[in-house]
Amino acid sequence: MKTKKYSNIFTEAEKHPKAKIYLEDAKARIRLAEAIHKERTYQSLSMADLAEKAETTPAVISRIEHAQVSAGIDIITRIFLALGKTELKLKFA
Amino acid sequence: MDLFCYAFKNNKGELESPFLEYLEKYAIEKTDSEEKKRKKVKKIMNIKAHLEYLFTNNGKYDLPPIVQKYKNREIGILKIKESDKLIRIAFFTKIDKQIIFLNAFDKPKLYEKGKKQKVDKMIEKILDQVENFKLNFLKDKLYIPLNI
Numbered sequence: 001m002k003t004k005k006y007s008n009i010f011t012e013a014e015k016h017p018k019a020k021i022y023l024e025d026a027k028a029r030i031r032l033a034e035a036i037h038k039e040r041t042y043q044s045l046s047m048a049d050l051a052e053k054a055e056t057t058p059a060v061i062s063r064i065e066h067a068q069v070s071a072g073i074d075i076i077t078r079i080f081l082a083l084g085k086t087e088l089k090l091k092f093a
Numbered sequence: 094m095d096l097f098c099y100a101f102k103n104n105k106g107e108l109e110s111p112f113l114e115y116l117e118k119y120a121i122e123k124t125d126s127e128e129k130k131r132k133k134v135k136k137i138m139n140i141k142a143h144l145e146y147l148f149t150n151n152g153k154y155d156l157p158p159i160v161q162k163y164k165n166r167e168i169g170i171l172k173i174k175e176s177d178k179l180i181r182i183a184f185f186t187k188i189d190k191q192i193i194f195l196n197a198f199d200k201p202k203l204y205e206k207g208k209k210q211k212v213d214k215m216i217e218k219i220l221d222q223v224e225n226f227k228l229n230f231l232k233d234k235l236y237i238p239l240n241i
Contacts, residue, residue, distance in 0.1 A: 003100070003237055004107040007120035010241050013137040016121075022135045026142030030159065037158060059177075065158050067143075068174040 029067040032076070037065045039083045053082035094151055096144070096239040099195045110237050112183065112194040116140075140181070143173045144241050152185065152192035166220065168195075175199075184219050194239060195219055 013019050040050050040061075047058040047065070054061075055078060063069045064079070071079075080088050098110040119137050121130050147153075147160060147169075154162040154169040161170050163184070173181040183197040196219050 001102065002107045004103065004105075004109045004113075006110070006113040006117060006237075008240060009116050009119050009121070009137050010141055012121050013119075013134045013141075016130065016134040018131060019134050019138055022138035023142055026139040027145070030142055030146050033159065034156075041157075063174075063177075066172065066174040067159060068176070 025070065026067070029064075029070060032071065033065050033067040035088075036061075036079060036083075039085065040065075043083065045083075050079065050082055054078040094148060095191050096148060096241065097191050097193045097236040098239050099193050100235050100237045102235070108235065108237060110194075111196040112239075113237065115197040136175070139175075140173055141241050143171055143183075144239075147171055147185070147192065148241075152187045154187075163216075163220075168220070184216075191236075193236060 040047070045053075047061040051058045051061050054075070056075060060071075060075065061079070064071045064075075076088070080086075098112040100108040100110040103109040119133050119140075121133055125133065143159065147156075150156055150160075152169065153160065154167075159172055161172070162168070163170050167186055169185050169187075171183040171185060173183070175181060180200045181197060182200050184195040186193050186195060196215075198215060
């Protein structure tokens with residue numbers, strides 16, 4: 001059966017000089033989101049609990065856990081210290 | 094695991110995929126300005142990162158908060174947040190070792206008047222598609238490979 005013609009948006013986008021950087025940025029956000037969410041839920045903390053401990057807002061925690069924003073090192077440090085973590089291991093690839 | 098898109102036979106006799114239709118709006122056009130191209134590329138790469146995340150986790154339905162199971166159905170919801178106002182929602186299911194994307198749409202985070210009903214109707218339509226699709230998947234080969 002004939003298939004309707006679709007653009008291969010991924011292949012086309014990868015030709016852009018910034019594509020690789022954008023992809024790696026997005027992957028890093030997802031890895032960070034996963035790490036924080038796992039630890040927060042493991043400790044049975046709500047977003048509001050963690051936000052209070054890290055002196056931020058639940059909205060900020062939510063945005064980070066949804067891989068929506070690139071968090072700065074200052075907020076990442078506060079979150080991990082609030083989770084009782086003094087070490088952060090993240091895979092970069 | 095392999096990635097596929099659910100497809101149906103349209104009135105022209107062609108295989109048409111709702112998921113690929115959704116992605117078409119990010120297709121880079123020759124007439125796009127450099128800035129528009131850059132913004133599209135950024136969005137596409139964000140979508141790709143989420144698809145890869147799902148792929149590397151073997152299409153698990155439960156990877157909160159990015160992937161969640163839809164009620165008690167064999168359907169996963171992949172959420173790709175764009176901003177506080179927009180979440181891209183991609184519905185998928187699994188058949189054997191295949192992840193099949195059923196449909197996708199933009200969901201306003203804060204439902205505007207009348208939009209909730211529209212979104213709910215779409216979800217119900219997708220659920221019907223899934224039931225029919227699972228029954229006919231192997232027999233009718235109604236799918237298109239997704240290359241990311």
